[in-house]
Amino acid sequence: MKIGLEIHVQLPTKSKMFCSCPTTEAPGPNTHVCPTCLGMPGSRPVLNRKVLEYGIMLAKMLGCKVADTAWFSRKTYFYPDMSKSVQITQYDNPIGEGGVYYLGDKPIRITRIHVEEDPGKTKRTGDLSSLVDYNRSGIPLAEIVTEPDMKTPAEAREVLKSLIEDIRTVLDIPGDGERSIRCDCNISVGKERVEVKNVTGLKNVEKALTYEVVRQSKILKAGGKVDRETRRFDEERGVTISVRKKEFEADYGYIDEPDLGVYHIREMAESIRIRESPQKMAARMAGQYGIDQKMAKQLVNTSVDLAGLFENVAGKHGTQAAVKWVAGPVSSNWKSLDASGADVKGVIGIIDRFVAGEITDTECGIEIKCLMTGEDPEKAAEASGDLDKIVSDYLDQNPGIVDDYRKNEKAANKAIGFVMKSSGGRYSSSEVVDAVKRLIESRL
């Protein structure tokens, strides 16, 4: 089985690709529009250069060869939401070609990446009528095309998930749910390739592909032949439906876009530095600090900033301190940062004081937690004192746990379970886990 993906990602520019309309949430349908994105006769495109920059960043992230010159082409097709009936895209000279993306150790070859404009949206309002909203018309997109290197629908989903995470970090796009990911999925169980167009979201990609695996396998088992065709995914029914056979494939009659010139982007490409992608960062951290893959991934996946803090502390006080504090209480309280709005960099000062012997192990844990949650340190100390006391008492009574912990960290679970139960929900599980681990480790 072979699976290849064509992934569409909206680029985070402030204005549209060929006009100055904003790309932000619009107050209503057809409010972020102008003569250019409505395709009014006499209007003309002017390129937003930021689009080329983002295209280059993605091409670099994917290890593609970046083109020295860029130009655009016209793809002609008739659809109500395509205002000019012409999409400005890149055809014979994508901004990047021939890259590789690694999912762990597995290479997924990248055929090409190009930039183009998004059409508007058509909304069916009844059997006989549709409405068109052009707010999306002209929003810049990158299209990433992979080789058919994925072997299962689950793997395709994994690749897509991690790729999207990387793209968000490198382009600094806020997480906006998986709905904004649009994908054309190519899948061949036998020889013939079937394309499922415009699937939205990770789950649907996996569902659509799985449906195709079953459908194509059945046909092949029965001795039939799979038609080479384009299909679409019906989200509600969870099935794919034939749209057109290969012989009716559209001929888009590409020509170069004469209103936009040739852009010499070599210097621009050379000057662009990109952020390390989360997958690469996790792999590097595991090697550099000798921590296991799982911890590195967990740090990076929680937040690239958390991983950055880990590196900062490890650089200053060694990996052990970073594992103990950053992968410990900082990581487990990470989510509360949103509510407290605290500056997590303050953690470094606390750890400095611990390393200098100014505060104890317990105090350090409490201060970090309070900084992150915004809790009152005294109350927390009191509560934690109580918690520490419960844990210590238990460990005093059950010294075997510390010995068992040396062989298998899971031994701590017994103590955790006891404390959770006996404290009657006064402490969160992460607090209990932290306290138990910290106190066991202090007895090792």
Next chain:
Amino acid sequence: MSMRSTLETLERVNSKYLMFHAKTSDTDPGDARFLFSAKDNLTSKDMETCAGSRILEGYFPPFDATVIARMREAGGKLIGKTNMDEFGFGTFSTNSGLEVPRNPFDLERACGGSSGGSACAAAVFEDHPSLGVSTGGSICCPASFCGVYGIAPTYGRVSRYGLIDYGNSLDKIGVLSSKAGDLRRYINIIAGRDEKDPTSCVQPELKDERTPVRSVAVPKEGVEGLSKNVEAAFTNALDELRRMGIEVETVDMPSLKYAMPAYYVLATSEASTNLARYVGMRYGRQDGDLSLKFDDYFSDVRSRYFGDEAKRRILLGTFTRMVGYSDRYYSKARQVREVVIDDYKRVLRDHDAVLAPTMPFTAPRFDDISKMSALDSYKADYLTVPANLAGVPHLNVPCGYDGDGMPIGMQFVADHWNENALFTMAEDWEKEFDLRRPEVSA
């Protein structure tokens, strides 16, 4: 004639010559410093803009074309939108879906095209610059047939923002007028960079200076197939040029004969994509049957409101860019364009301008045009197409009249960005040439 009297007689004059599709009803020029008109494929906020097509009936653009805005800023008052071949597709302005302008020297004859209404207005009104657009010769041809000066500047000299596209890599906005000095004056107003049209942003500055033409090259290929009266007038004009001290040399430009097929391939390829947007939504004609499926809806609107020539060019242009044909036609045509440019560059190294008659014959009668095939009229453009394909600036100057008193023109072609040579040539020629104005009675 004062501006006021021009405005007061506008209605009557137009009903005779049909140069305007839309026109002002003002009779008071207000504080206008001059009056002007513009081809109907240039967008204007205050006047319907149809580009000669029924499919755009009712389109009031929400913005002014840059050229119209610049003319207004300079104190110009737009008095009308001039009739033209639909989207610029023609040589005689007879392919208009709206009104067909009449030649001021003989109402039974065509004005030429596609900027026919502009040439007509420039000939009929005194002191009247009219903005035209040339894709394959649409300024020089009607200027020649109507006996006025007309210039199409270098591609990229004048912003195309607000121009309803025919062939974007070929379209150039220029000026027609019965006064040679108007070309310099008004091109200087409309030229210059405009961030709304990126192709206008690579031009060198247009300096206001005299650049006399000292030698012209006449290509052998440019004097073939001429009618007797055009040949005679051109021969006399060459003598006049020599008398003015300009060297005239005959040269070979073998590439010129390939320009015509290359032009029609490129122009129609681009045109067929430009016209794809007319689907009966958002602007213009939107009176199709909404109960039809989208494909049937827009096919119906397009079938009803596009003229035959527009349909022909859409089919031609769609064919030449299809998979399997595009290498043979579209890509090849682009290579030919490079060859033609090289040929001009070669000749213009040793000469200041290339010169030939503008059209091989004088303005034809409407009844003769109706007998011509599409191919016959395409062929009539063989003298104007090469310079347009190469994007070099070119100028029509009136150079004589045939036995019926119909004007004859010749076309000077200069190197890229060297409009000054053409302005100066027109100004020098005007001093020597006895320009006839049509008898205007309304």
